Amino acid sequence: MCNRKVYMFITVYDKNITFKVQHTLGFLSQKNYDSHIIYSIQSDGMAQKKEHQLPDILATDIVAKSGLFTVESLDLKFSNGEQRKYERIKGGGRGAVMIVPLLDDDTLLLVREYCAGTHDYQLGFPKGLIDPGENAMQAGNRELKEEAGFGAKELVELKQVSLAPSYFNAKMHILLAEQLFTESLLGDEPEPLEVVRWPISQWQELLTQEDFTEARSVAALFLAKEHLASRAK
Amino acid sequence: MCNRKVYMFITVYDKNITFKVQHTLGFLSQKNYDSHIIYSIQSDGMAQKKEHQLPDILATDIVAKSGLFTVESLDLKFSNGEQRKYERIKGGGRGAVMIVPLLDDDTLLLVREYCAGTHDYQLGFPKGLIDPGENAMQAGNRELKEEAGFGAKELVELKQVSLAPSYFNAKMHILLAEQLFTESLLGDEPEPLEVVRWPISQWQELLTQEDFTEARSVAALFLAKEHLASRAK
Numbered sequence: 338m339c340n341r342k343v344y345m346f347i348t349v350y351d352k353n354i355t356f357k358v359q360h361t362l363g364f365l366s367q368k369n370y371d372s373h374i375i376y377s378i379q380s381d382g383m384a385q386k387k388e389h390q391l392p393d394i395l396a397t398d399i400v401a402k403s404g405l406f407t408v409e410s411l412d413l414k415f416s417n418g419e420q421r422k423y424e425r426i427k428g429g430g431r432g433a434v435m436i437v438p439l440l441d442d443d444t445l446l447l448v449r450e451y452c453a454g455t456h457d458y459q460l461g462f463p464k465g466l467i468d469p470g471e472n473a474m475q476a477g478n479r480e481l482k483e484e485a486g487f488g489a490k491e492l493v494e495l496k497q498v499s500l501a502p503s504y505f506n507a508k509m510h511i512l513l514a515e516q517l518f519t520e521s522l523l524g525d526e527p528e529p530l531e532v533v534r535w536p537i538s539q540w541q542e543l544l545t546q547e548d549f550t551e552a553r554s555v556a557a558l559f560l561a562k563e564h565l566a567s568r569a570k
Numbered sequence: 571m572c573n574r575k576v577y578m579f580i581t582v583y584d585k586n587i588t589f590k591v592q593h594t595l596g597f598l599s600q601k602n603y604d605s606h607i608i609y610s611i612q613s614d615g616m617a618q619k620k621e622h623q624l625p626d627i628l629a630t631d632i633v634a635k636s637g638l639f640t641v642e643s644l645d646l647k648f649s650n651g652e653q654r655k656y657e658r659i660k661g662g663g664r665g666a667v668m669i670v671p672l673l674d675d676d677t678l679l680l681v682r683e684y685c686a687g688t689h690d691y692q693l694g695f696p697k698g699l700i701d702p703g704e705n706a707m708q709a710g711n712r713e714l715k716e717e718a719g720f721g722a723k724e725l726v727e728l729k730q731v732s733l734a735p736s737y738f739n740a741k742m743h744i745l746l747a748e749q750l751f752t753e754s755l756l757g758d759e760p761e762p763l764e765v766v767r768w769p770i771s772q773w774q775e776l777l778t779q780e781d782f783t784e785a786r787s788v789a790a791l792f793l794a795k796e797h798l799a800s801r802a803k
Contacts, residue, residue, distance in 0.1 A: 389682070389691045401639065404633070413760075417760075451622070451625060451648070452736045501687065503685045507734075509785070527625075528652060550735065551732050551735055560777075
């Protein structure tokens with residue numbers, strides 16, 4: 338018999354309590370854990386955020402470092418006493434931007450560029466790191482000029498997203514850019530990017546393109562579409 | 571006067587040719603490049619994929635390595651003669667899965683778990699790496715049992731997405747899981763995950779949750795929503 342305490346946080350509807358508790362006990366008894374079950378009972382069906390106690394960071398260490406990446410190891414002690422070693426990539430901290438440029442009511446601009454990670458050309462929205470001294474909007478306008486040859490008179494943030502928060506602290510602001518005007522800046526790209534115009538009305542075809550795969554571009558497409566749809570109401 | 575050739579790929583509507591070419595020449599003359607302009611003229615407004623010549627990989631080198639991450643440097647020569655050194659994280663190659671579990675017609679299951687990269691708890695869909703010998707569907711069912719305590723009789727792939735293809739070769743299958751049944755497997759999590767039920771009809775509230783940030787979860791939410799909407803038609 339194991340004496341470790343298991344804290345099980347469950348969000349249940351009142352109509353489903355019995356079912357869910359049975360399931361939980363089944364899971365616990367299967368592993369012979371002592372259990373301490375915390376219920377959050379809600380009648381409106383909306384989940385409510387629990388207060389989780391963050392694990393203590395007992396020690397950190399830089400375990401690998403290249404020109405671009407720094408890998409940090411973390412010795413963690415979770416609130417249930419479990420200790421683990423995790424690794425993460427240390428982020429630059431300033432964050433990044435992705436811009437959904439709207440050339441007119443039905444035309445998106447995308448770029449197709451070489452990606453070393455996958456060693457192929459990928460279609461996606463213009464993006465880049467925020468430079469020192471810039472805010473997200475300024476970075477968005479600069480990247481748009483460098484990668485697509487347009488500036489924007491209006492930029493609005495649709496959402497901040499993260500990459501893979503288990504391993505990275507990489508925040509990206511997804512921006513919608515409107516009222517475009519032609520203006521180019523030379524970026525650090527080794528070759529000019531292919532600029533692609535795409536009708537929003539054909540968003541489903543965009544999703545099926547083999548080279549339109551980046552999750553952040555997929556999320557950005559939907560966020561922009563929903564933003565425009567709710568504005569049109 | 572610089573003699574480097576700039577290959578500018580432009581997708582234009584026939585109605586906009588004049589405008590776009592003027593813009594392009596402005597960009598080129600600004601930098602005094604000799605230009606070789608390749609036009610793709612389309613009348614239907616849909617972008618058509620260009621054939622890009624991949625850069626040659628002149629040399630590769632492992633420049634950093636930790637328990638989890640291997641950083642590889644690439645010496646690249648682009649088709650225009652430009653040479654650059656890039657870095658990327660070498661992937662395991664088997665890929666990963668993310669599962670959107672549908673408990674009933676209006677109820678999604680999510681999990682809230684500790685993420686070391688951001689050192690906080692994040693809300694998202696169950697996910698994990700594909701183990702050796704597994705296919706995506708088997709991995710999806712296993713992760714669903716480990717993280718949410720359910721198996722699925724039906725799994726369908728919504729899309730394959732990539733993380734940040736400039737730096738990683740990390741493919742993820744996004745799966746919709748239906749016809750759930752209670753079954754738990756013990757995974758390698760240091761503590762049980764909080765399982766959260768969320769009504770799909772309240773997807774907009776989910777998007778505004780401060781801890782629902784992972785781009786792949788945002789993409790998965792929209793992909794599932796659209797899949798269900800198109801099926802209902």
